[in-house]
Amino acid sequence: MRYILFERLEGRDSAPALGRIATGASEIEVFDLPAVEAARGVLALIDREHAGDPAPLSGERVMIDAVRPLAPVPRPARNIFCVGKNYFDHAEEFAGSGFDSSAAQGAVPKAPIVFSKLPECVTPFDAPIPVDADITTAIDYEAELAVIIGKGGRGIAKAEALGHVWGYTIVNDVTARDLQGKHSQWLIGKSQDGFCPMGPVALAADAFDLETARIRCWVNDELRQDATMQQLIFDIPTLIETISRGITLMPGDVIATGTPAGVGIGFKPPKYLAPGDSVRIEVDGIGVLENPVVAYRAAENAA
Incomplete structure (x- = not known):
């Protein structure tokens, strides 16, 4: 459902x-x-x-x-938990991009890299992704499967973790790469207004097939990302176990599970988003999340 x-x-x-x-x-x-x-x-x-x-x-x-x-969770109660470098191919491309402050420790992380996005950056299907050229000139896309927690808890064991999932949705973890590099952390570059498109629906956990589902992303008509959930470095139970170790997860919390290879900084030269572009993300069973990229002032009028 x-x-x-x-x-x-x-x-x-x-x-x-x-x-x-x-x-x-x-x-x-x-x-x-x-x-x-x-x-x-x-x-x-x-x-x-x-x-x-x-x-x-x-x-x-x-x-x-x-x-x-x-957006199915239009205003999360807390920051969205996000995971960096969680697909093998993306970990390699990000380590070689010049934006990875953890690259010296190796391309593939030894433990999940967890950061957050502010709840206010959530925006729905078809809402504009704003490009404010006074702030950033390096806006990137990241197609991600997001987990919606249904049953909270602290110290959740990996074997029990999927029993705490209510459902799944799609997010686009939009990122200002220049801000990410400038500040040597990820909150500011990932929490700009409009930087978390979400939706278009939420799928009940028992209706989603983690074994076979694919995630794909197109910018305009070019397929940029294409992967399965089996390519995650740290699977969803591991992420839930890791985050809940000392942090009490609450019903309604959202966990974005990471993005596959094919983001803009993975190209030489990078392929950043520009006004007039459109980003379309599809996850099997959930649907299609599509958002236009619009210059900041025009985006204000379109919102």
Whole structure:
């Protein structure tokens, strides 16, 4: 089952609604939730499940092509946990890019590299990725599978970790490479406004096949990234075990699991994003996340 937070196309100011989409269906079954609760996206469903009060369906059905998707976790309660250098080929390309402050320790990390993105940088399907030339001239894309935690905990064992996953979505870990290098850390270069497109839906954990799912990214019509989850250096259970060792994971936390080879800095010369570009990410079973790249002032007007 896929879950979607959406606005109806007939009015930009219409209240967000939350629904579910059965596999292969073209209609959304809408949940009967107050607008304020629905606006929290799948966080509202997770909280209700923990309270033993699952959200009821309203009986209303809406055609998928009549809605505008919003990010399924529009405002994470905390920073998004992110993982660097977590695909073998990307670890090699990043180590040779000149932006990797950990390269002296070897291309492939010995333990997960965990950093974060601010919750305010989350943005939905089709929202502009802003290019502010006064701040950065080296904006890169990173296609990633994101985990949504359903059951919190501290000291979660690897063998039990997938039982704590509520579902999955797609994120684009947009990065200002020049800021990443200038500050010798990753928060500023990865948390600029609009730097975390997410969506278009969240897929229930039991409907996602980690063994076979592929992740792909196109910039305009050029396929740049193509990998399977089997190419992760540290798998999802390992990431959950690592992060929860001393940090209590909470329901609704989001973990972005890393990006495959093919990012802009992997090319010689680098292929950075520019206004007029479009970034399209597809993950099997979840769908397609696509966002235009727009000059900053134009992006403000489009938002």
